[in-house]
Amino acid sequence: MxxxxxxxxxxxxxxxxxxxxxxxxxxxxxxxxxxxxxxxxxxxxxxxxxxxxxxxxxxxxxxxxxxxxxxxxxxxxxxxxxxxxxxxxxxxxxxxxxxxxxxxxxxxxxxxxxxxxxxxxxxxxxxxxxxxxxxxxxxxxxxxxxxxxxxxxxxxxLGPSTACIVDGATERRIPHIRLTEGNLVQLGHGRAQRRIWTAETDQTSAIAEGISSDKDLTKRILASVGVPVPEGEIVETAEAAWEAAEDIGLPVVVKPTDGNHGRGVSMDLKTREDVLAAFEFAARHGSEVMVERCIPGNEHRLLVVGGRVVAAARGETAWVTGDGKADVRALVEAQINADPRRGTTEDHPLNYLRIDEDTAILNDLARQGLTPDSIPADGRRVLIQRNGNVAIDCTDAVHPDVAALVGLAARAVGLDIAGIDVVAEDIGKPLEAQGGAVVEVNAGPGLLMHLKPANGPGRPVGRAIVDHLFPDGESGRIPLVGVTGSRGTTRVARLAAALLGMAGRHVGLANRDGLFLERRRIDAGDGTRWEAGQRLLINRSIDCAVFEHSAERILDEGLVYDRCAVGVVTDSEGLAMLAPWHIAEPEHLYNVLRTQVDVVQDDGAAVLHAADPQLVEMAGLCDGAVILYALDGTLPALAEHRAGGGRALFARDGQIVLARGEVEQWIAPLPAGLDAVDAAGTLAAVAVAVHFGAVVEMIAAGLEAYND
Incomplete structure (x- = not known):
């Protein structure tokens, strides 16, 4: 083959x-x-x-x-x-x-x-x-x-965090565009768009990110608004770290002020030797070192979106039990890494523990008088990892007071999306009653622990982020118009864009003449190409866009957008041009052109040339309304459409007429000197303007002012 x-x-x-x-x-x-x-x-x-x-x-x-x-x-x-x-x-x-x-x-x-x-x-x-x-x-x-x-x-x-947000947008029928080969994604089009970068959005403040990366500053801000945080101080030397530990009271935690993902963190330190070693470890992972009170309890990660807790996960320490025969390394492999929930892909909520490569694990072993080669006595429990196993869903257990506090913490720092780390014995009780505290606020939090927890149900955190960015009633869409056919489509697209611009819209246009932002041409190349159309959709200045498509472009690249407000099909000719694509029969061409009608939104309209029987047949495929047009107002297809309450546009005595049922309205004079193709195309462009509610006087002025 x-x-x-x-x-x-x-x-x-x-x-x-x-x-x-x-x-x-x-x-x-x-x-x-x-x-x-x-x-x-x-x-x-x-x-x-x-x-x-x-x-x-x-x-x-x-x-x-x-x-x-x-x-x-x-x-x-x-x-x-x-x-x-x-x-x-x-x-x-x-x-x-x-x-x-x-x-x-x-x-x-x-x-x-x-x-x-x-x-x-x-x-x-x-x-x-x-x-x-x-x-x-x-x-x-x-x-x-x-x-x-x-x-x-x-x-x-896309990474799993970004992908789940995109999936949430798809559930809401909000379009997306991947802007880079990485995780920068646009949700929506034009002026209605929003952007995400993993779990950060275009509402995520750079100042707030800077604050969250400074653990000492974050703690001071949280304390000022009444959020419980562990007492602590920044130190410059190992000896100063021990002095601070004595002042705070043992046990303590030593960590870098600007580290992340638990790197450089040592917990539950009770001796001078441990604190001195922990200082050196933390200093290798950050610019400054902090000593703070060790809060009793388990680590919890609460995901806050728009000030509201949408998911929570609990961590647990990892232990092995000796048998008097196997060394620590073998026990970890048999009792921890053999867990099917551990692995290296996103399908695994827990990572393998590599004790020879993890300094924090080696330090904890040393504090227990062990190395990876040590053979623990039969029945002895050995602590392997204190944190890093946050993957047990506990969303439903979060106490309302805790939820309110972490929401306050996110707002105080200024983050719209935040991962709040809480240490508590029981997340189902208020923090103050058990001596719990907020220990970190993180920007751009990972979402995988909430999507695929090791225990408990996954949470729809991607949808929560989308709902935050697009409250009810917002779709992220702007009105899009697609024009397809083989004759006159370039002029139809330009005239439709001109009429919409006359109505006060900021219109982008992509057709064979190039790319246009309102009346300014920004690229003289072929604007019907997929990449050209994408340039319009990512432009924040437009609130409406018109695209010209040929059957060849649909076959080669597909449409630029997933849905449109208006789809115009001018004719079903040009079959001979499609032979290289093995399109040899009229019904094959019909299936190509219907793509433009298939994507019309429920509240949109298909604008179809009633003089072409294949296009009249296509009307039944549209999810929205249908507007038929033809120069000859006596066509049976127009009469039947009007009788069913549909809208129709035609020419009579040199005037453009809009009809619905028996009611007729004179729109404007049909510009003189046009051939049949351009005259019919003028009706198609007017139909687009009519669908968007343009007033008669504006349409008339637009036709008079239009200069092809």
Whole structure:
């Protein structure tokens, strides 16, 4: 089998609303050998990928794809399902796929949902290799293939914290744009957008981040507003650390003032020797060292979003019990690292403990008179790690007074999203009653512990962040207009943008003439390209945008946006131009053009040329309203549409007329000197303005002032 083309469609396309990898594959002589004619193929494939039993395929039930395999299907279809399964095994869910033959014998198109381009492309390539290995009985290392894909996920896909926020936005139907190869993501479009960077937002103050990174300053601010914090002071030498410990009272904690993730922290220190060693350890991890009172209890991380606690997790110390035979290193492997919840991927809520590499663990062992090579006596409990195991959900147990205090702590520092570290014996009781305290306030907190805790339910923290950024009623969307067809679409897009601008909107335009911000052209290149359209959507100055799309662009790249307020289709011509894409029949072109109608929002409208029967048929696909237009107001399609209460635009006696049912309204004179294509296109542009509520006088003035 040979790939003729592999392409990534980044927006709504011929296949689906979502991004897909589309591959054209020539299966050659395998056209004569469906799966049921290949000895042992079914057994090898299902042994390698047992999860294929969950694929329903067109049968619509569990095991549906396997039924198709037994009955006989072709390699392109099999590759589709294998690519889906490989992505699922790699941790990126991909439930959609299709495979279709082309007019050329043996050549197929297949499309597979791909949340990430690099992972999707690699999965499609791996699917070809795996299917060929199953056909030829040459063996295939599925585990290695999945490991490679997992590596690509780690290298190229959004991190788990960012991904959960994006998923929360998707639940709310808020669009997103990845702005870098990292975790900087835009939610929404244009003037309505917000930005996130992992668990930081464009509302996260740089000053607040600076405060939170200075533990001493944070403590002073919290104490000033009545939040309980441990007594402590900054010291410059090891001896000063011991003096401070004596003043505060043992036991104490020694830590860097600007460290994070628990680095350089030593806890429960009770001797001069331990404090001196802890000072040197902390000094290596920060610019200054702090000594503070050791608060009894467990470590807790409370996630505060918009002043409200949305999740909480509790930590626990890690211990091993000696047997008089194994050394500490072996006990850690057997009693701690063997826990299936520990690992190196985001699927594991707890990390492996590497005692030879963790200075804090080595220090704790030394305080117990042990090293990794020591063999503890039978029954002796050995402390391995005091903190770093915060992964037990306790959200429902948080006392209201504690929730109020940590919300106050986040506001006092100035963070809209904060991870508040609390040490307490019981998070279900007020802190003061048990001597608990807030020990740290963290900007950009990790979310994984709340998404996939070691114990307890995961919490929808991504959705909570999205709801904070976009309160009820806010969608992050601005009105978008898409114009598709083969004739006159450039002028339609420009005129529609001009009329919307006349109505007071700040309009961006992307068409064949370039990119425009209001009336200023900022790029003379082809504005119909996907990258050009993205430049408009990330621009904070616009509150409306108009895009021109050709059928070729839809086939090559997909639409720039996921949904639009108005979708205009001017005609269903140009079939001959699409032969390179194996688009050979009118119904194939219809399926391409309908993409523009499929993405119209529920409260939007499709604007369709009533003189084209295929476009009239397309009206039934629209989730929103439909406005038909044609120069000839006597067309049966217009009459039928009006009779059903639909809006229609047509020309009569040189005037543009808007009709709904029997009611007609004269809009403006139809500009003179236009050919039939541009005259009809003028009606389409006016229909866009009408949908957005433009008044008649404004439309008339806009048409008169418009200079093509």
């Amino acid at each position: 040979t790939f003729l083309r592999v392409n990534y469609l980044r927006g709504p396309n011929l296949w689906t609303y979502r991004p897909v990898v589309e591959a054209w594959v020539d299966i050659g002589e395998l056209e004569d050998f469906p799966s049921n004619t290949l000895p042992g193929f079914y057994e090898r494939l299902t042994a390698w990928l047992p999860g294929l039993i969950e694929h329903r395929c067109g049968v619509g039930e569990r095991g549906g794809f396997l039924l198709r395999l037994r009955e006989g299907t072709w390699p392109a279809h099999i590759m589709e399902h294998v690519a889906i399964e490989l992505q699922n095994l790699a941790g990126l869910q991909a439930g959609f796929g299709k495979a279709r033959s082309t007019p050329t014998r043996g050549v197929y198109k297949l499309a597979v949902r791909a949340r990430n381009e690099q992972v999707g492309r690699a999965a499609v390539e791996a699917s070809r290799q795996l299917v060929m290995a199953a056909i030829n009985d040459t063996g295939y290392d599925v585990a290695a293939a999945v490991a490679t894909l997992r590596g690509l996920v780690d290298d190229h896909h």
